Amino acid sequence: MKKNLVFLGILCALSMSYGQNSLMVSDRLLKSIDPVYPKIVLTLDSLYNQITSGNLNSYFFDTRRSNLTQAILNRYLTPEFNSETSNSDKTAQLINLYPIDKNKYFASIAILEKGSDVRLAYVIDLLAEEIDSKIKLSCPLFYHTQKWKHEKVGKINYYYQDSLVSSRAKLFNKKNNVIANKLGLSPEEFSFYMCDNEQEVLRLLGISYSKSRSGQIRNGFGIYDNLICSIMNNEDFSHDIFHYYSGEINSSKTRNWISEEGIAYLWGNAYYTDDQGEMITFDRMINSLSEYVIDNPDDDLLSMFKENKKILSDLAAEVSVRSVISGLLANEVEQKVGIDGILRLINCGKENYILDYLKAVEELLDIPTKDFDKKVRELVLTF
Ligand SMILES: [Zn+2]
8 A cells, every 4th residue: 555655656647747748547557566667657758758759869778679679669659749739639548567577567558649539649659677676668579579489591680470481581581681782781690570460560569559550550660779670571671772772872962762663673673573472573564565555556655653653553552663763773773883873873872863863864774864765675575
């Protein structure tokens, strides 16, 4: 009973000191006599205040998982808190807290939005561990996956529940080496968690519910802190491996994302799987575009490129015809000018990204915009 009073005292102080951004605690949890609970609540409250201010720092995080935990919160939460909805319209409540091991606890926080009615925006799960009398927080990925199988394929540590498709894993490991080497970098090691879909990715990372991701299944996660969560349980993450290595050597100020997406399609894949769960390769995208061009001879390829209409949805709804054309032109640049040309193409500017890109194509391949349709048509049909 005395401990209960201490807990309640801390919670009163907490709500007085932080005002409306304070973490509320569900009634059942207030009845706990565990002496660590008040410390966890105070730490989570401070974290919530950091989230609302858009200024996360590493003080509360377990040093072993600090980068990843911050990356997850920044990726899924911080943009929302810095967006159009004001923080004063949000409240947070600790809805679950229970011990999972000695000095280790599992906590869930619900974030609610108040408008004409109250809506659930997020449920965030975090592990809380008492280390040297301090509470350290981390994402629950490693807790959720501690009984998963592990297999190392080259530089990739795969973690999975049932089985691994070895051919895809070997292909990804090979592409990791090839793409890094092409850009003059050493291939890195990655931890790769096989997830059925985006909802499983989110749950493992500690986002049990996200209003903005509700119903979404197609995306994976990464690469943050050398960690990847698969796209629709596929072992090949080579599209984003290219973006990852490119980001290590190219400045965000000059990176042109038409070039980036094209090279990611060409060296990696479309990022998305087809309805059989297979990654869509560049060859398949070009075949599909070539069939479209033959069937629609009057369609102008420059307009197709600029408008980026969804004409390749037979492969997957997300496939971009602009990126397929960009991949085709990147292939020409790589063959004719080499990696120096690829780097110039990536860094051609982003202020007016379509014009900057077309200018680079003219400079690198001697294809003026007035000849774009004719030249690209030839390339599509002869690839
Ligand atoms: Zn991409």
